[in-house]
Amino acid sequence: MTSTGRDSRLPSRIDAQVLENRSEGGNNHRLVLSVPDWPGAEPGQFIMLSAGARAAVERSDPLLPRPMAVYRGHAPAAEPAAGRVEVLYRVSGRGTQLISEALPGQRLRVVGPLGRGFPEVESDASAVLVGGGTGVASLYELAARAVARARTTVVLGARTAADLMGRDDFAGLDIDLQITTEDGSSGLRGLVTDALAPLLRRVSRPSSTTVYACGPTPMMRACAELAESHAVRCLVSLENNMACGFGVCLGCAVPARRGGFALVCQSGPVFDSNDVRWQDLP
Template sequence: MSKLHADHYADAMTQVDAAIIENELVGEQTYRVRLAAPAIAASVVPGQFVMIRLKGLNSPLIGRALAVYDVVSDASGDPHFIDLVYLKKGVLTTALAASQVGTEVTLWGPLGNGFSNRTCDRLIMAVGGIGQTPMLLLGQEAIGSRTFGLNRDSGWATSAELIYGARRSSLLAGVEDFQAAGFDVTLCTDDGSVGQQRLVPDVLADRLRDIPPGTSVRVVTCGPEIMMQKVSQACAAAGVDCQVSMETPMACGIGICFSCVAQVRQDNGEWDYKRTCVEGPIFDAEKICWE
């Protein structure tokens, strides 16, 4: 059977029942679940996501889209597990947070297009809220410490850094993972409980002003939409390449329901609706119609 359009369309996905290996609290109302899903672990690339449902339950009826946070190898060194980091918020994530080791979930993925691996000297990951979740894999791929997916290049950036903001320190999850991966990490909190009491777009704008001439920079961003809009505006002002990972709510994850559309500018200057689940969730920032 030929593919519908591109490798990231849903006919390239795998559906599996996966056992929970770990399910740990990593921040305020924030959990990391590890799932045994070797087919997905072997093929996922940074920025892609999976849809997840609790097996055998009809409430909620639809799945939930979660970015793949990490890929973990088995004893033989082969990619076997995926980690998802999620905020306990709705019906599904509340039930998932209460699930014990050994519980099975249904996954389908990997889905979405993933971040591009365009070459640069410096990669800056500007994130807020739960927007750090697609970035750990990307940063590791960028500096060449790990490779992901099938026949995808790594080592396309000289350095990578994370600018990560949240309302308060207890909501920052996985900071130590990014530090252990070798990235410079700058933290921002609204209440000043840790790091700088500033907004991520403002810290980024200062960073871009300090970039030495001749240094090629890429910015990637994920988090609240207003934050991503301001990040994209800072990048446009500085003439810096920026990609956004849209967090538009999804129902099916495979392009059928059209519930996750975003307004995206076309080459002719007009805009059209694009499904973030199959034509995203990664878009070039300058193409997003924010208002």
């Protein structure tokens, strides 16, 4: 597959200190880490985060770290201070439950930044960002940078208002923000595609418009199909399960349109939607 973004920064393996780790309602949490020697990240890049605080004995239950988008904190650490990296996450299983139990002062292992993020939004273009569920976390920095260069619309969706991630942060940006919830408890009742479809119908310059989508696979597939039907480019950030995060376990392989497979952790997580063989994804 064609690489979409940049991966100029070498990943580091760092013991980060928890500064804050708090519930934001529902199962959503915000983790703020102090990361020494943080090399910085590009929008869409991610870290592998140890599943729980590190004690004197190495944790082995669960053994594997969990991939998390760098939500905010893309600037490199300025010596002698450590970088401040934010993660928005949803407790969905044992790993994220253990992460939610890490207390301020405790340490989490961070490996990153990893993957290829989003390419820079072109100036004078139109950017339509679509985030569903935890996919919202991969889009904040892209939106924050896009506003200075392009007409930026952000659609955030979740099952209910309580599940929405990062809404207040996005509302603080100079963007056109649209909310959808499946139960109608906030914004438009329905799916993110119910907001995306009319936006795409109004596009006057398809060649300078790009949809950036991150969320559950069916959502990204639907966004890709909608964009294609309007001759608009679509970039997706895939959220496959990952064991290593840097090309060793082959557990994140995704079927490629041109044949074969691509590793989401190395060639992605951001791909041009035309490069993904959607019909062969679970």
